[in-house]
Amino acid sequence: MQNSLNTRSMIFTLYGDYIRHYGSEIWIGSLIRFLEEFGHNEQAVRAAISRMSKQGWIESRKQGNKSYYFLTQRGQKRMDEAAKRIFKLQPEKWSGEWTMFTYTIPEEKRSIRDELRKELVWSGFGLLTNSFWISPGDQENQIQEVIEKYDIRSYVHYFTAQYKGPDESTRLVRECWNLEEINERYDEFIKKYSQKYVIDKNKIEKGEMTDGECFVERTKLVHEYRKFLFVDPGLPQELLPAEWLGDHAASLFSDYYKALAVPSNRFFESIYREGNELKKVSGYDVLNHPLMANNEQ
Structure with missing residues (x-):
């Protein structure tokens, strides 16, 4: 059985990568169905949802005998911030301040x-x-x-x-963040997903991977990659070491995500429409996802 913290974390992933593009709302029955794909049971999902509601991330509404949960303004803002950072492929330019x-x-x-x-x-x-x-x-x-x-x-x-010394700004970085440890985590991510990406891409091209399997793998991929939001400060290029692996990990994440995107979205919509009105946020199309656009540049 999954504990509520893991279930809660997975729910955040689903809201951030899927649900926020469909009005940021979902019927609890659909959410339970999605979490079953990862081994989370109904009790764990309801406990996690209750906790998220108390923390101010989501609110609920009733329609007949169905309960729907939608992101609060705070929750929507956090999801938008996380998505912006997750799907950023290159460090930003630094002003020096x-x-x-x-x-x-x-x-x-x-x-x-x-x-x-x-x-x-x-x-x-x-x-x-x-x-x-x-x-x-x-x-x-x-x-x-x-x-x-x-x-x-x-x-x-x-x-x-502005930092005026007596050393370089990189000294401040060394004192504030353990980049070596973060780099090791990126290395583990690259080693784990490089082979999976090649294998799954070949399966998808040959029609040997179902939409449901793609949904599971994409969700796990995003779930794993978004953990870097809590450890990587997103430093500008000027402050990163020469052997930084964050860019390589971002590129791998982008390629793998793109390979899984369309079939996983088909699966999401097939389940979502069973208990929800299939109403995408205006202009949303997985093929026009910011990650896709960035990946083409």
Whole structure:
């Protein structure tokens, strides 16, 4: 039996890669059916959905005797942010400026410290010294959201600045992030999926892989790759080591995703339409997915 945390994580993957393109809403029966493909039972799905609702990621509505779950504004924003980072194939250009964020949270608000740290890590910040976080580039919007979410305006300061030494900016990177460890994780991803990609691509071309099997493999692929959002800060090219494997992993992910995209979407729609109105978000077509477009460049 899968635990609720794993089930919850898989539900996030389904919302991010599929459901958000269909109005961000799904009937609970369809969601249970999709999760069965990965060994998650109905009890685990309902427990995970309940937890996500309490955390403010989703809301529910009733239509007759059916319950539908849709992303809240907060949930939709997080999915859009995650998709933008997942499907980004190349690091962004760097202005040379750093965003610096520091806080002193009083004891009566100490319960939010762990959540605040998680939000900062998610947004690409690294801890330079105690309660002093840095990130290359402009992070003002992310900081303002964190300030408003946790009501900590009186306890924080943030700046934009250039590093003047005494060493290179790469020293700050080494002190804030373990790029060697992240690179090792990328290496594991590449070793695991390089062979799978070749095998599955050949199967698809020969008609030896069902739509359902493609759906499972694509979902597992995205589920695995999106874990890098929690460990890789998405540093600009100028701050990455010469032997960085993130670009190779992104290219492999793109190619594999593209090979699985069409048949997996067919399977998703075949199940989805059983309990939901098949209404795609205007303009959405898996063949016009940003990843596809980027992959053609």
